[in-house]
Amino acid sequence: MAKVLIVDDMASMRKMVAFTLESVGHEVTSAEDGDVALEIGKKDSFDLVITDVNMPNMDGITLTKSLRELAAFKFTPILLLTTEAGKDKKMEGKAAGATGWLVKPFDPDKLLSTIKRVLG
Amino acid sequence: MSIDLEQFKEIFFEESFEGLDAMETCLLQMEGGNDDLEIVNTVFRAAHSIKGGSATFSFTAVASFTHVMEGLLDDMREGNRAADQEVVNILLQSVDLLRELLTTIREGGDVDESEVSDLKEALQVLRGGEGAQAVPEKEVxxxxxxxxxxxxxxxxxxxxxxxxxxxxxxxxxxxxxxxxxxxxxxxxxxxxxxxxxxxxxxxxxxxxxxxxxxxxxxxxxxxxxxxxxxxxxxxxxxxDRRAEDRREGDRRxxxxxTGSRREKDPQKSKAAAASSSIRVGTDRIDTLIDLVGELVITQSMLSQLGEDFSMDKLENLKTGLGQLSRNSRQLQESVMSVRMQPISFAFNRFPRMVHDLSQKLGKIVRLETTGEDTEMDKTVMEKINDPLVHLVRNSMDHGLETPEERRAAGKPEEGVVHLSASHQGGNIVVEITDDGRGLNRDKILSKAIERGLVQEEDDIPDQQIYNLVFLAGFSTADSLSDVSGRGVGMDVVRRNIESLGGSVVVRSTPGKGSIFTITLPLTLAILDGQLINIKGQTMVLPLGSIIESLIVDKTQLNAMAGESEVYSLRDEYIPIIRLSEVFDLSDQQDDLRTALLVVVESGQDKVCFVVDDLLAQQQVVIKSMESNFCKVGGVSGATILGDGNVSLIIDVNDTIRLAKELGMEHLQAQQEQGNAKYKQARKMLEVTG
Missing domain, CATH: 3.30.70 (Alpha-Beta Plaits)
Structure with missing residues (x-):
């Protein structure tokens, strides 16, 4: 099963994603903003990163950029958890190195089916 | 597979309310001219998070509203719109609406769509009508x-x-x-x-x-x-040639x-029953776990001792019991600290209130707060909220003058309302200070005479006159406003505070302002008590209010001003109150020469209680009189003693009041009523105890 890092400043969202992933056996680490996530990323490697975009301190886009610079995250799938329906933000994320995005409203079944695309 | 996210709703609600509070604080800062981008970002993030979460839980009205709100905030973030008064006001209204919506949903109620769409429209108009596209469009x-x-x-x-x-x-x-x-x-x-x-x-x-x-x-x-x-x-x-037609049709x-869908919570009753929760720092929990660990060790030591006990192990038993009592006291203190929250939780709502109210009243008001870190019991905090709101409203409405009046009086146009909190002994003291016109002594006095609360010829010190405003049916405002002053206010404030075992007094200086001082107990559940015996009745005196206890030196007994007796103690004359008389426990007058005196203090009053005997000092668990029987004058609650008997806890402040009333002939009738109630209470306790 995969090791997943989930980053979101809303505890409810963090917990829901973690709960969903753990319920199918993944191992989840949580961080409440980009700064914290980057520190975790420097010490540990993951099979998947799911991050919110709008966060205090370091946002999800900057986090994606910073993680991509770490050798351990060069090919790691990074998904942005976003409410943006528009393309602009998504493309900004992609330019920063994000693999793809998960559009809120958060739906557990959707999450599980979507991450198959990057975890196999 | 289906994953139930119901359990995360409560976290979402709490987080959202916190987010709304943060938004409000930031908006008020914006209004104060602070245009820091991080402030706009914080507001944006909060709206954004609420949007994301509410969409997840299918709170459609909240999600679509925050979406529109977010659009406006995005304009501000991009620097396309300044945070002027109009924008801030409408955003503040939006915060209110969201708070209301979320509360309704949390309690399982139906959302009032019309109110939502009105404000949503206003937001869209403000944005110039552009980009006002609903959220679900894309998915559709x-x-x-x-x-x-x-x-x-x-x-x-x-x-x-x-x-x-x-x-x-x-x-x-x-x-x-x-x-x-x-x-x-x-x-x-x-x-x-x-x-x-x-x-x-x-x-x-x-x-x-x-x-x-x-x-x-x-x-x-x-x-x-x-x-x-x-x-x-x-x-x-x-x-397929018909593709385009189909697509249009579907979307419409x-x-x-979506537009007409109403939010329905299938588990309404469950949501409504959501219990209140509290956030506790992990360090406090860790301390608790440590203490429980120690308790377990003590317990195992004692049970080992008990398995083959002989008298030569008595010393060990005593040590063990001593340890047990230390453990349980520490445990109790830690558990209490779990319920403690900084008073900033209560203070935080005031910047917004002051903002709204000053606009309504046409006054310029600055709110200052100090001692926000002061911690108090969550229950006390919840109950102190309303009285605080009332006092602040009152200070702003009646206390502070209009800018014109202030200028004429040589004061700065901006009035100041100051909220402060601090620990003083076993109490928390909260003060509401304003630099307004002060209370009108003559007006209060004439009203009090008109209502028959005092006699014209009574010589009452000014500070006592001011405190008459706390009596029932008192309002000196010439005309009633919707802000304050329906004449029930101050009376209710006092009663609410007293029901918490606290007290409220006002000090005032004409032209300089007023200070309302609320004194509250740290916690409501447990009290350090001194057991006393009065005519065979065991009662509890709060230890915190006792200054000293003494055996009467009859040379120091004086009768002053006719009836009332005083005791002279180190150059101070302290009035003597016979508890047996106040509580109507005996027809016989105490013989003061053989009695014990307990000097107690409450607010500015210092008096001697006459008691027959001092018994043990112990912690008592307070049981409310109101919820088990009814409010009884002079008594703040009851407790069950170690021997199973019920004992009443004396409310020092109220007892002094009763004694004073007892001394005032025109209030005799009221007193008798109080006594009758007390007798009734005692009778009931005799039955149950």
Whole structure:
């Protein structure tokens, strides 16, 4: 099963994603903003990163950029958890190195089916 | 599989309310001229998070409202709109509305759509009507693209650096294969010589045929993340001419449906029963766990001792019991500290209130707070909120003058309301200070005389006159306003505070302002008590209010001003109150010469209580009189003693009041009523005890 890092400043969202992933056996680490996530990323490697975009301190886009610079995250799938329906933000994320995005409203079944695309 | 997210709703609500509080604080800062981008960002983030979460839980009204709000905030973030008064006001209104909506949903109620759409419209008008598109539109569009086509040809040529973003073509194909029957051929024409090959780049291209899938959107979705990093063509094998019509029709239908949908919570009753929760620092929990650990050790030691006990182990038993009592006291203190919260929780609502109210009243008011870190019991805090609100409103409405009046009085136009909190002994003291006109002594006095509360010839010190405002049916405002002053206010404030075992007094200086001082106990549940005996009744005196206890030196007994007795103690004359008389426990007068005196203090009053005997000092658990019987004068509650008997806890402040009333003939009737109630209470206790 995969090791997943989930980053979101809303505890409810963090917990829901973690709960969903753990319920199918993944191992989840949580961080409440980009700064914290980057520190975790420097010490540990993951099979998947799911991050919110709008966060205090370091946002999800900057986090994606910073993680991509770490050798351990060069090919790691990074998904942005976003409410943006528009393309602009998504493309900004992609330019920063994000693999793809998960559009809120958060739906557990959707999450599980979507991450198959990057975890196999 | 189905995953139930119901359990996360409560976290979402709490988080959202915190977010709304933060938004409000930031908006008020913006109004104060602070245009720091981080402040706008914080507001934006809060709205954004609420939008995301509420969409997850299908709180459609909240989600669509925050979406519009977010648009306006985004304009501000981009620097396209300044945070002027109009914008801040409408955003503050939005915060209120969201708070209301979330509360309604949390309690399982129905959302008032009209109110939502009114404010939403106002936000859209403010934005100039542009970009006011509803949230679900996008999903609707994607979902409606169903066709009668069964077969697709897909050509996929990824950019070389596709792998660098973590995407893997093989996984995409696997997902495609789940939609239908997939056959694929690769084209290796781009593949360089082996030496020139970089393993981190993608060179292959593919052509695919997918049979048995009617949903183009589903195919597009799979390639959604990579469409900017590849050349992708999806062509239908049988084109459908009616596609456009269908799509329009679908969208209209669906958006109408979303518009009229009402939020319904299938588990209404469950939501309504949501219990209140408290956030506790992990260090406090850790301390608790440590203490429980120690308790377990003590317990095992004692039970070992008990297995083969002999008298020579008595010393060990005593040590063990001593340890047990220390453990339980520490445990109790820690558990109490879990309920403690900084008073900033209560203070935080005031900046907003002051802002709104000063606009309404046409006054310029600055709010200052100190001692926000002072911690108090959560229950006390919840109950002190209303009295605090009332006092602040009162200070702003009656205390502070209009800018014109202030200028005329030589004061700065801006009035100041100061909220402060601090620990003083076993109490928490909260003060509301204003630098307004002060209370009107003559007006209060004439009103009090008119109401028969005092006699014209009574010589009452000014500070006592001011405190008459706390009596029932008192309002000196010439005309009633909707802000304060219906004449029930101050009386209710006092009663609320007293029901918490606290007290409230006012000090005032004409032209300089007033200070309302609320004194509250640290906690409501447990009290350090001194057991006393009065005519065979065991009662409890709060230890915190006792200054000293003494045996009467009869040379120091004096009768002053006719009836009332005083005791002279170190150059101070302290009035003597016979508790047996106040509580009507005996017809016989105490013989003061053989009695014990307990000097107690409450607020500014210092008095001696006459008691027959001092018994043990112990902690007592307070049981409310109101919830078990009814409010009884002079008594703050009851407790059960170690021997199983019920004992009443003396409310020092109220007892002094009763004694004073006892001394005032015109209030005799009221007193008798109080006594009757007390007798009734005692009778009941005799029955149950």
């Amino acid at each position: 569009e994607a979902a409606s693209e169903k066709r009668d086509i069964e077969e697709w040809e897909i050509s996929f040529s990824p950019d070389e650096d596709l792998l660098q973003t973590g995407n893997d073509p093989a996984l995409l194909f696997r997902e495609l294969a789940m939609l239908g029957e997939l056959s694929l051929t690769y084209d290796a024409s781009r593949l360089p010589d082996f030496e020139a090959m970089d393993a981190e780049l993608a060179y292959l291209q593919w052509k695919m045929t997918l049979k048995g899938c009617s949903d183009k959107a589903a195919i597009e979705e799979i390639f959604e993340w990579v469409e900017d990093e590849c050349d992708l063509e999806i062509t239908a094998v049988q084109p 239908l669906t958006s109408r449906r």
